[in-house]
Amino acid sequence: MPDTALDITGWTCPAPLRxxxxxxxxxxxxxxxxxxxxxxxxxxxFGGEVLSRLGDSAAVTLGGARLAFSTDSYVVRPLFFPxxxxxxxxxxxxxxxxxxxxxxxxxxxxxxxxxxxxxxSIVARVAEALGAAARAAGVEVATGDTKVVEAxxxxxxxxxxxxxxxxxxxxxxxxxxxxxxxxVIVSGEIGLHGVxxxxxxxxxxxxxxxxxxxxxxxxxxxxxxAVTPDLHVLRDPTRGGLAASLNEIAAASGAGVVIQxxxxxxxxxxxxxxAILGLDPLYVANxxxxxxxxPREHADAVLDAMRAHPLGRHxxxxxxxxxxxxxxxxxxxxxxxxxxxxxxxxEQLPRIC
Amino acid sequence: MKYIDEFQDPELARRLLDDIHATVTRPWALMEVCxxxxxxxxxxxxxxxxxxxxxxxxxxxCPVCVTPLEVIDKALEIASRPNVIFCSFGDMLRVPxxxxxxxxxxxxxxxxxxxxxxxDALKIAQxxxxxxxxxxxxxxxxxAPPNAMTVHQARKLGIRNFSLLVSHxxxxxxxxxxxxxxxxxxxxxxxxGHVCSVxxxxxxxxLAERHRVPIVVTGFExxxxxxxxxxxxxxLERGExxxxxxxxxxxxxxxxxxxxxxxxxxxxxxxxxxxxxxVIPDSGWRLSERYREYDAEHRFSVTGITTLEPAECRSGxxxxxxxxxxxxxxxxxxxxxxxxxGATMVSSEGACxxxxxxxxxxxxxxxxxxxxxxxEASPVx
Amino acid sequence: xxxxxxxxxxDIGEKDGTRMATVDFGGVxxxxxxxxxxxxxxxxxxxxxxxxxxxxxxxxSAKQTLELFAQLGMLQEEFGDPWEQAAQASGDWPFGxxxxxxxxxxxxxx
Numbered sequence: 097m098p099d100t101a102l103d104i105t106g107w108t109c110p111a112p113l114r115x116x117x118x119x120x121x122x123x124x125x126x127x128x129x130x131x132x133x134x135x136x137x138x139x140x141x142f143g144g145e146v147l148s149r150l151g152d153s154a155a156v157t158l159g160g161a162r163l164a165f166s167t168d169s170y171v172v173r174p175l176f177f178p179x180x181x182x183x184x185x186x187x188x189x190x191x192x193x194x195x196x197x198x199x200x201x202x203x204x205x206x207x208x209x210x211x212x213x214x215x216x217s218i219v220a221r222v223a224e225a226l227g228a229a230a231r232a233a234g235v236e237v238a239t240g241d242t243k244v245v246e247a248x249x250x251x252x253x254x255x256x257x258x259x260x261x262x263x264x265x266x267x268x269x270x271x272x273x274x275x276x277x278x279x280v281i282v283s284g285e286i287g288l289h290g291v292x293x294x295x296x297x298x299x300x301x302x303x304x305x306x307x308x309x310x311x312x313x314x315x316x317x318x319x320x321x322a323v324t325p326d327l328h329v330l331r332d333p334t335r336g337g338l339a340a341s342l343n344e345i346a347a348a349s350g351a352g353v354v355i356q357x358x359x360x361x362x363x364x365x366x367x368x369x370x371a372i373l374g375l376d377p378l379y380v381a382n383x384x385x386x387x388x389x390x391p392r393e394h395a396d397a398v399l400d401a402m403r404a405h406p407l408g409r410h411x412x413x414x415x416x417x418x419x420x421x422x423x424x425x426x427x428x429x430x431x432x433x434x435x436x437x438x439x440x441x442x443e444q445l446p447r448i449c
Numbered sequence: 450m451k452y453i454d455e456f457q458d459p460e461l462a463r464r465l466l467d468d469i470h471a472t473v474t475r476p477w478a479l480m481e482v483c484x485x486x487x488x489x490x491x492x493x494x495x496x497x498x499x500x501x502x503x504x505x506x507x508x509x510x511c512p513v514c515v516t517p518l519e520v521i522d523k524a525l526e527i528a529s530r531p532n533v534i535f536c537s538f539g540d541m542l543r544v545p546x547x548x549x550x551x552x553x554x555x556x557x558x559x560x561x562x563x564x565x566x567x568x569d570a571l572k573i574a575q576x577x578x579x580x581x582x583x584x585x586x587x588x589x590x591x592x593a594p595p596n597a598m599t600v601h602q603a604r605k606l607g608i609r610n611f612s613l614l615v616s617h618x619x620x621x622x623x624x625x626x627x628x629x630x631x632x633x634x635x636x637x638x639x640x641x642g643h644v645c646s647v648x649x650x651x652x653x654x655x656l657a658e659r660h661r662v663p664i665v666v667t668g669f670e671x672x673x674x675x676x677x678x679x680x681x682x683x684x685l686e687r688g689e690x691x692x693x694x695x696x697x698x699x700x701x702x703x704x705x706x707x708x709x710x711x712x713x714x715x716x717x718x719x720x721x722x723x724x725x726x727x728v729i730p731d732s733g734w735r736l737s738e739r740y741r742e743y744d745a746e747h748r749f750s751v752t753g754i755t756t757l758e759p760a761e762c763r764s765g766x767x768x769x770x771x772x773x774x775x776x777x778x779x780x781x782x783x784x785x786x787x788x789x790x791g792a793t794m795v796s797s798e799g800a801c802x803x804x805x806x807x808x809x810x811x812x813x814x815x816x817x818x819x820x821x822x823x824x825e826a827s828p829v830x
Numbered sequence: 831x832x833x834x835x836x837x838x839x840x841d842i843g844e845k846d847g848t849r850m851a852t853v854d855f856g857g858v859x860x861x862x863x864x865x866x867x868x869x870x871x872x873x874x875x876x877x878x879x880x881x882x883x884x885x886x887x888x889x890x891s892a893k894q895t896l897e898l899f900a901q902l903g904m905l906q907e908e909f910g911d912p913w914e915q916a917a918q919a920s921g922d923w924p925f926g927x928x929x930x931x932x933x934x935x936x937x938x939x940x
Contacts, residue, residue, distance in 0.1 A: 118556040299564045299573075303852075303859030368450050368856035372878075373565070374540075374833045431462050431671055433494010445539030446565060448512070448592060448833055448880055450856035452836035452875060452887055455896055464903035485833055538880070566881025568863060591834060595882040598865055606846055643834045646877055646885035669834075672899060697891035699836075699877050705885055708866045 124171075126335025126381075127440035151270065152193040152331065155263060164199035166190055167258035173251055175222060178292045179307025180383070183225030186255040188312045188383060191233045192332045195317040196386065198269050198325075199261035203238040204230065206257050210242065211250035222253055233312035235259065261314075266325040271348035271389075273328040278417040279395035280355065281388045283316060283402055284309070284410040286338055287366035290380035294369070300446070302372070306365050311384030316407045320388065323401045328389040332382070336440045339378040341387050342425045343439040349389075353425040355415030355437070374447035378427075379440050389417060452698065456670030462498075465675035469682055470500050477685050478504045478634045479678060480627070482620060483589075483641035484511030485669050493671045503678060506634070507767070507774075509623055509723060510641055512588040513540045517722040519756040520587075520616040521546035527583055527614060527749045528554045528561050534577060536570035537585040539563045547756055567599035567613075574603070574611040583745045586613040591643045593617045593734060594708035597715035600736065600743050614745040615735050618721055620644050621652045622732035628660040632771055637681040639667040639674070642696040649704025653692040661690045668696040715740055767801060774801040834879035836887050837862070839872050853878055 122129040139147055146154045153166030170186045191201040206226065210219060230237050288309040295304045313332060320327060329349075331341040338360070346353045362377045370377050384407060390398050395413065402408030425437040481487060487507045490496050496505050509515055525546045528535035535551070542551040542563065555561040560580075564570050567584050574582035586596040596613060603611040620641060627633055640653060645666045657664045663684035667677030676695045684690065694700055714737070721733025736744045746752050766772035774780055780801065837853035842864065844850065849864040853876070860881065864870055867883045876883035 116553065116556075118553065120552040120556045122552065299562060299569055305857060364450075365857035369858045371450065371453070372833075372835050372855055372858060372860065429492070429494045430457065431459055431493050431495065431498060433497045435492060435494055445542060445563065447540040448538040448588065450836065451838070452892060453856075455892070461896070461899040464899055468902045565860075566863075568881055591879050591884065594866060594884065595863070595880045598863065598882065602846070602848065643877065643879065643884070646834070676895070676899070695895075698888050698895065699885050701885070705866055707868065708884065711866070 124335075125440065125444075126340055130335075131439075151197070153197045153199070153259075155197055162263040163260050164194045164197035164263050165258070165260050166193035166197075167256065168193060169254065169256040171251065171254050172293065174296055175218065175253055177296050177308060179288075180310035181222060181225045182253060182255055183222040183227075184229045184308075184310045185383060186226055186257045187229035187233055187235065188310050189334070190257040190259040191235055191312045191314055192334075192383075192386075194259050194261045195313045196269065196330045196332055197261075197263055198267035198317060198321055198327075198330070199263045200314045200318060201233060201235040201259045201261040201312075203261075204235055204257050204259045206237050206240040206255065208240070208242045209250060209254040209256075210244045211252050212244055212247040214252045219253060222255075226255070229312070233314060235261075235312075235314075264321060264325065267321060267327075269327060269329050271329045271345045274345060274349035274351050274389045274417050275328070275391075276351055276417050276419040277392050278328055278351070278389040279392050279413055280342075280353065280415040280417065281390055281395070281399055281402065281411055282338065282360065282414050283313075283386045283388070283408045284384075285361045285363045285366070286333070286382055286385060287362060287370065287377040287380035289334075289383040290337070291366045291369045293381070294373070300373070302369065304365050304369055306363070306369070309382055309384035311407055313384065313386055313407060316386070316402065316405045319401050319405045319408070320398050323397045324391075324394045326391060326394065327398070328391065330386050330388050332386050334381050334383060337377070337379040337381055338387060339376070339425070339437050340440055342437065345387075345389065346423050346425050347439075349417070350422050351417040352419065352421040352423065353415060354418050354420075355425065355427050357427045358430045359412055359414045361410050361412055375444050378437060379444050392416075453670060456668070456672040457493075458672065461672055462675055465672060465679055466498055469503065469675070469679050472679070472686055473500050473502045473682050474686060476502045476504065477636050477682060478506055479637045479639060479681050480506040480508045480635040481639040481667070481674070481677075482508040482510040482624065483639075483644070483669075484508075484514065485643070486510070486639060486641070486667065486674060489669055489671060489674055495671060495674055499678065503682060505678075508627070508638075509726060510589065510620065512592065512618060513538075513544055515618060515723040515726065516541070516544065516587050516616050517724045517756075518546060519722065519754060520614070521550075522756050523746060523751040523754050524585055524614055525549060525551065525554055526751050526754060527745055528559045529557070530581075530749065532580055533749075534560045534562060534573055534580050534582045535585070536562050536564045536567075536573060536582060538587070541585055541587060567596050568602070571599050571603055571608065571611055574608050575606075578610060580610060581748075582611050583749075584611070584613050586615045586617065589618055589620055589641070589644050590648045590712075591641075591646070593712055593716065594647055594705070597708075597711045600715055600740050601711060603743060604740070612743050612745040612748045613736065615716075616721070617716065617734040618723065619718070619732050619734065620648075621656060622729050623723070624656055624664075626726075626729045626732070628656070628662065634771070635662070637663040637685055638665070639677040639681065640664050642666055642668040642673070642700055645694075645696070645700040645704065647705050647708050649709075650692055650694060650700065650702050651704075657690050657692050663690045664692045666692070666694045666696050666700050668699065777801070834877045834884065836875050837878050837883075838875050839864075839870055839883075842870075842872060851883070853883070 123133050146156055153164045156163050156165055168189045170182050172182050172185055175182045194201045288306055291306050292308040294300050295302050329345055333341040342353050366377050399411055402411035427435050427437050521544055527533055551561050570582055570584040600613055650666055653664045663681050665677045665680045667673055680693050680695050716734035717737040718731050719733050719735045720728050720730050722728045767774055835855055837855040840852040840854050842851045851862050851864050852859050853862040862878050863882045867876055867886060870876055875887040877885045
């Protein structure tokens with residue numbers, strides 16, 4: 097044992113970096129770093145009133161029609177994973193962005209960026225999956241583009257899709273409409289896509305009977321809107337998970353959000369995979385789920401309609417919007433305590449401690 | 450999962466809380482040593498449920514937080530070299546060195562990879578014989594045996610392109626240092642269960658006796674934490690100070706003999722600087738002479754890198770329980786998990802980050818027996 | 831420090847002269863090194879940290895601990911546990927879906 101007395105009153109700690117001069121992976125993580133990049137770099141550079149609303153898709157009026165318009169790029173690794181492929185994602189991701197405006201996707205564009213050397217048979221499998229997903233979602237790929245980059249400059253296949261669809265009469269979905277008392281409903285079990293991807297990612301591999309929940313949500317949204325067009329906001333909790341979606345809504349609406357942790361549907365395999373890696377299921381990505389803020393008087397009917405749809409069978413009320421703690425998402429823990437559910441910073445990292 | 454779900458049971462938690470509430474008559478300050486325990490406490494809101502008289506001080510048991518700046522700088526230097534594949538546990542990538550972190554090294558072209566196990570890094574070395582593969586060997590007594598085994602395997606299998614950048618730390622010297630600090634307020638310890646799974650409990654009776662503090666070996670689930678607190682409070686109320694094992698399902702007094710033997714072979718005790726704290730004598734391990742050729746510091750000649758830690762943040766005071774994270778003037782404003790001023794904010798296990806993530810506001814008073822706050826009425830402090 | 835999780839040994843084999851096992855963590859399987867618990871058997875539980883089994887879990891100890899917890903409140907129970915009452919009062923859920931821990935989730939946890 098040491099016998100020098102250690103005076104720890106002067107313990108100090110260094111001040112690390114403040115700004116990042118280069119893009120890091122976290123800028124694409126859907127968390128605070130992504131938001132900063134969009135708000136402080138892209139939005140000011142582009143200008144424009146529509147973009148400044150920063151939804152998953154934009155609502156625009158063209159020739160008297162209200163259109164939802166959205167674009168998304170797909171860089172998932174590996175290209176094929178349990179429950180889907182980059183082709184399925186490229187359709188469903190964009191279709192879902194439109195669905196969160198209440199729109200049924202009508203047309204997609206599709207841009208392929210291929211890496212020199214990638215096998216044609218792989219491109220064909222991706223294209224087949226993309227076509228099948230489009231047919232299942234009832235959307236037509238109307239235009240496309242292909243570019244090839246030199247070997248080593250891409251990961252085989254990247255895809256960008258854009259989509260448009262009509263927003264039905266009387267539908268106005270945006271976070272600003274959320275008011276205290278709104279009921280928060282999640283459409284099913286969370287964390288499936290993220291865990292399925294992690295289980296096959298290099299360096300992380302684990303065995304698990306979990307498939308990506310990748311699915312097109314247009315039909316589920318239509319069923320919900322058939323109950324009442326007066327839903328307040330919908331989000332599909334992809335990157336950054338349910339935590340990111342709830343935080344975006346809380347921040348944009350100025351309402352507080354309280355969720356009951358014990359009510360959030362987390363499949364045991366997802367919970368256990370997260371336990372091993374030290375992750376929180378609230379921050380794990382989904383590709384076929386939505387979270388809805390619904391006026392209290394419609395909550396029961398909307399929930400019933402969701403549960404009658406195959407993609408909403410496990411829908412649950414998980415919480416509500418409140419006046420207290422504006423802009424903050426708070427979880428009630430199973431033991432009766434509370435914790436703040438913060439916006440994720442960048443990409444989620446497995447922890448050891 | 451078996452051995453986890455049962456130890457999160459709200460009904461049994463209430464019984465433990467009842468017992469603690471009924472037992473405590475005076476204020477007591479307990480330190481949970483391990484960052485994993487801090488995580489459980491904040492994640493489940495346990496500190497809100499304890500009597501006001503029981504204060505939990507979050508200890509320095511987060512290996513990511515305490516890895517010294519100098520070692521991070523060495524990691525950044527090595528990871529920046531061409532031909533190096535630098536492997537690390539995920540949470541080390543965010544820890545800033547001087548001016549940058551491993552994320553940034555990656556954005557500048559460095560090959561930095563996240564692995565789950567050190568054995569994964571060894572596998573990468575086997576698959577890439579033309580490259581130098583370095584594993585960032587950090588952690589307490591729990592993580593040291595896996596890293597030791599990996600170096601041992603590398604030697605056994607003749608994998609010469611593998612090396613370890615070592616910054617292992619040991620718990621008992623840190624407890625000793627905390628107790629010797631003139632400003633120490635800690636009256637009892639919840640010792641880190643998984644450290645004791647490896648090391649056993651033999652190092653603790655002398656500490657408990659010398660400083661007259663109860664030391665309760667404690668697990669990581671909510672009921673484990675409550676039982677640790679309960680046993681510590683019972684001892685304190687009775688004026689006792691013994692070593693008590695409240696994590697018997699995973700801790701034997703003798704520890705894990707095979708792991709201890711491997712540690713003895715691969716590592717040797719050394720003085721170690723703790724980030725935000727300073728040098729604590731005998732508080733670390735480095736590779737022993739027999740394994741020196743696997744030491745990345747020597748292989749990449751970075752032993753010359755020395756970094757002084759500038760005085761900017763008060764994490765030292767947080768780590769010794771003199772300051773609660775939210776009492777620091779930088780907390781949540783200048784200092785956030787995205788722009789951490791100090792080590793305690795860097796890792797999700799760090800006391801400040803845990804506070805920031807889960808307890809930024811004292812949102813609701815702890816539910817008291819007999820009173821029920823309706824969901825709508827959550828007052829903001 | 832030290833995120834370590836209890837898992838059950840499914841099968842045991844050897845790789846590069848090292849004793850390895852497939853360990854199940856409630857439906858999630860990982861390869862785990864058994865060199866530090868050489869006599870661990872299929873079906874037994876161990877604490878696993880970064881791919882290494884570090885200590886065997888003792889079922890009897892776990893049972894005793896839980897029994898101790900269960901006995902703690904016995905005295906209060908005769909007079910009515912105030913926490914119990916609080917929990918019951920707060921248990922009302924004003925919406926039409928099933929309460930916390932419904933049958934489906936309970937089942938899935940088994």
